[in-house]
Amino acid sequence: MKKVQKHERISVITNILTNNPNKIFTLAHFCDIFNCAKSTVSEDLDIIKDIFNQYELGFIETVSGAAGGVYFSPLMTNEQIQRFTGELCELINTKSRIIPGGYIYMNDLLYSPTISKNIGIALASLFKDTEIDYVITVETKGIPIALMTAMVLNKPMVVVRNQSRLTDGTVIHMNYITGSNHRIKTMCLSTKAIKKGSKVLFIDDFMKAGGTAKGIIDLIQEFESEIVGVGVLMATQKPEEKLVQDFKTLLWLDTVDESNKVVDIYSVGTPSEH
Amino acid sequence: MKKVQKHERISVITNILTNNPNKIFTLAHFCDIFNCAKSTVSEDLDIIKDIFNQYELGFIETVSGAAGGVYFSPLMTNEQIQRFTGELCELINTKSRIIPGGYIYMNDLLYSPTISKNIGIALASLFKDTEIDYVITVETKGIPIALMTAMVLNKPMVVVRNQSRLTDGTVIHMNYITGSNHRIKTMCLSTKAIKKGSKVLFIDDFMKAGGTAKGIIDLIQEFESEIVGVGVLMATQKPEEKLVQDFKTLLWLDTVDESNKVVDIYSVGTPSEH
Numbered sequence: 001m002k003k004v005q006k007h008e009r010i011s012v013i014t015n016i017l018t019n020n021p022n023k024i025f026t027l028a029h030f031c032d033i034f035n036c037a038k039s040t041v042s043e044d045l046d047i048i049k050d051i052f053n054q055y056e057l058g059f060i061e062t063v064s065g066a067a068g069g070v071y072f073s074p075l076m077t078n079e080q081i082q083r084f085t086g087e088l089c090e091l092i093n094t095k096s097r098i099i100p101g102g103y104i105y106m107n108d109l110l111y112s113p114t115i116s117k118n119i120g121i122a123l124a125s126l127f128k129d130t131e132i133d134y135v136i137t138v139e140t141k142g143i144p145i146a147l148m149t150a151m152v153l154n155k156p157m158v159v160v161r162n163q164s165r166l167t168d169g170t171v172i173h174m175n176y177i178t179g180s181n182h183r184i185k186t187m188c189l190s191t192k193a194i195k196k197g198s199k200v201l202f203i204d205d206f207m208k209a210g211g212t213a214k215g216i217i218d219l220i221q222e223f224e225s226e227i228v229g230v231g232v233l234m235a236t237q238k239p240e241e242k243l244v245q246d247f248k249t250l251l252w253l254d255t256v257d258e259s260n261k262v263v264d265i266y267s268v269g270t271p272s273e274h
Numbered sequence: 275m276k277k278v279q280k281h282e283r284i285s286v287i288t289n290i291l292t293n294n295p296n297k298i299f300t301l302a303h304f305c306d307i308f309n310c311a312k313s314t315v316s317e318d319l320d321i322i323k324d325i326f327n328q329y330e331l332g333f334i335e336t337v338s339g340a341a342g343g344v345y346f347s348p349l350m351t352n353e354q355i356q357r358f359t360g361e362l363c364e365l366i367n368t369k370s371r372i373i374p375g376g377y378i379y380m381n382d383l384l385y386s387p388t389i390s391k392n393i394g395i396a397l398a399s400l401f402k403d404t405e406i407d408y409v410i411t412v413e414t415k416g417i418p419i420a421l422m423t424a425m426v427l428n429k430p431m432v433v434v435r436n437q438s439r440l441t442d443g444t445v446i447h448m449n450y451i452t453g454s455n456h457r458i459k460t461m462c463l464s465t466k467a468i469k470k471g472s473k474v475l476f477i478d479d480f481m482k483a484g485g486t487a488k489g490i491i492d493l494i495q496e497f498e499s500e501i502v503g504v505g506v507l508m509a510t511q512k513p514e515e516k517l518v519q520d521f522k523t524l525l526w527l528d529t530v531d532e533s534n535k536v537v538d539i540y541s542v543g544t545p546s547e548h
Contacts, residue, residue, distance in 0.1 A: 006281055007280055007281040007284045007321065008321075008325050010281045010284060010285050010288075011284050011285065011288045011321070011322055011325045011326075012325060012329050012331065014284075014285045014288040014289050014292070015288050015292050015326070015329075015331045016331075018288070018289050018292040018293055019292055019348075020388075033329075047281065047282075047285070048285055051282050051285045051286060052285075052289070055286050055289075055307075057286065057289045057290075074293075099440075099441070099442075099443035099444075100443070101440055103440050103441045103443075104441070105441065105442075105443050105464070105466060106441065107432075107433070107441070107442070107464060107466075107467065108430065108466070108467075111421070111424075111430060111431045111432060111433060112430050112431070113421060113422075113424045113425035113428070113429075113430075113431065114294075114425075114428075116421070117425070139413060139414045140413045140414055140417070140433065140435060141441075143414070143417045143418065143421075144417065144421050144431070147385070147387055147390070147417075147418050147421060148387075150387045151387035151388075151391070154387070154388075155387075156382060156385060156386050156387075157385045157386070157387065157418070158381075158385060159381070159385055159414065161414060166373075166375055166377050167373070167377045167378070167379065167380065167381070167415075168373075168379075168381070169373035169374070169377075169379050170373075190379070190381060192379060192381075192382070193381065193382075
């Protein structure tokens with residue numbers, strides 16, 4: 001059998017780790033692929049770790065112990081988040097995005113696989129020290145960024161719907177009041193969706209008064225679980241008092257000046273807690 | 275300046291290509307990163323191409339001409355699709371998934387980042403010879419697999435909604451009749467969503483009579499664009515006559531036997547046109 005060359009092993013390991021963020025692979029897994037010694041794989045991983053650091057491609061992390069191994073973490077550094085959210089601001093702040101009523105058209109950004117993936121990485125990076133079992137969102141526009149956040153964290157995503165469907169089976173159904181215009185809305189989630197005692201991260205595209213986030217916190221209590229973080233792409237500066245205390249946002253929206261076609265939006269230097 | 279080693283270049287190129295499916299990179303892009311000659315990068319790419327082939331990690335494709343370069347295509351071979359859809363059948367065919375009314379609970383599969391990504395790769399693989407500008411879906415459950423299909427194809431995704439929102443701006447609004455129970459439903463899509471003359475791939479999780487697919491075909495005509503393919507995760511065997519002629523499915527659902535808790539589902543050997 002032909003001996004596998006070093007650059008061959010390094011390419012295969014790089015591909016597998018890159019394709020499976022936050023998934024732990026044992027050294028034995030790679031030894032089996034290449035039919036080589038653990039020490040060989042271990043050396044390869046050290047090399048890859050250095051390369052990823054040097055070229056800012058993310059982090060190779062080692063987990064020790066019986067369930068140990070290595071995994072790839074694509075999380076952004078604060079500097080990378082700052083650069084990315086700065087670019088996002090420029091993309092958003094264009095005249096043609098302003099639509100009647102002072103709203104901003106953002107569907108193309110939210111639904112772009114590339115942009116939603118980077119938003120997912122940035123949002124996941126804000127919660128890097130939080131233990132998370134599920135990523136939850138509310139239909140519809142938050143789904144792509146929530147899915148990408150879940151992909152980065154290698155956790156399942158859960159979608160709360162405004163109306164239950166036959167395919168949901170038994171559902172927990174909750175009415176709540178929206179924070180900004182005090183309308184009654186409904187949240188529905190299948191009882192199968194979340195296991196008791198879970199830690200759940202809520203991700204959404206937009207927060208105004210925080211009524212949806214508050215609703216989700218209440219809903220998740222019915223599952224005997226807990227919201228351990230709230231992360232949004234964009235929050236409005238007003239009202240200053242939100243219905244939830246702790247949340248993180250990548251962007252702050254100040255005003256949309258419809259007549260002069262100017263969006264006053266900015267990214268926070270170091271994404272900080274509210 | 276320290277010369278960049280071969281395995282270092284190979285790891286970085288592998289990471290960049292893997293992370294950006296279907297995105298074309300010029301050789302000059304890599305030359306700039308490593309400060310090396312084109313011939314060096316070209317040799318590296320040949321090596322990576324061989325490695326990816328050998329380990330079935332997807333394909334490195336070359337594009338010639340002025341806008342030329344290389345890209346990574348994670349598409350599955352027919353054999354890989356068969357293996358994956360076979361595994362999916364086993365996952366779906368479990369007693370606990372059958373819910374009252376003879377429906378199957380699949381939210382956990384559809385919303386799993388890993389599974390939806392593989393479904394996206396498999397669906398994109400069915401349309402590998404089709405030129406596509408957008409991937410379109412209808413809210414809600416099809417969004418994750420449509421987003422992943424769009425990610426693999428490196429194209430934007432578009433989501434049709436059942437009701438228009440303020441943030442959609444001007445909207446084309448269309449009523450249509452569902453194929454199976456003849457109910458009137460609504461489709462809404464922002465006029466900004468699709469450029470005239472586009473080729474659009476419709477992706478959805480489920481097809482029964484095909485009323486939604488037919489509705490989408492009609493709606494897209496209003497955008498002076500064309501549906502060039504319809505791909506679903508699962509289609510029911512009955513009714514045999516669907517409202518659309520050409521569609522591709524990864525799975526066929528025959529019957530759900532609620533009393534005996536058996537789902538009769540199968541994947542097609544070679545995914546074939548209907």
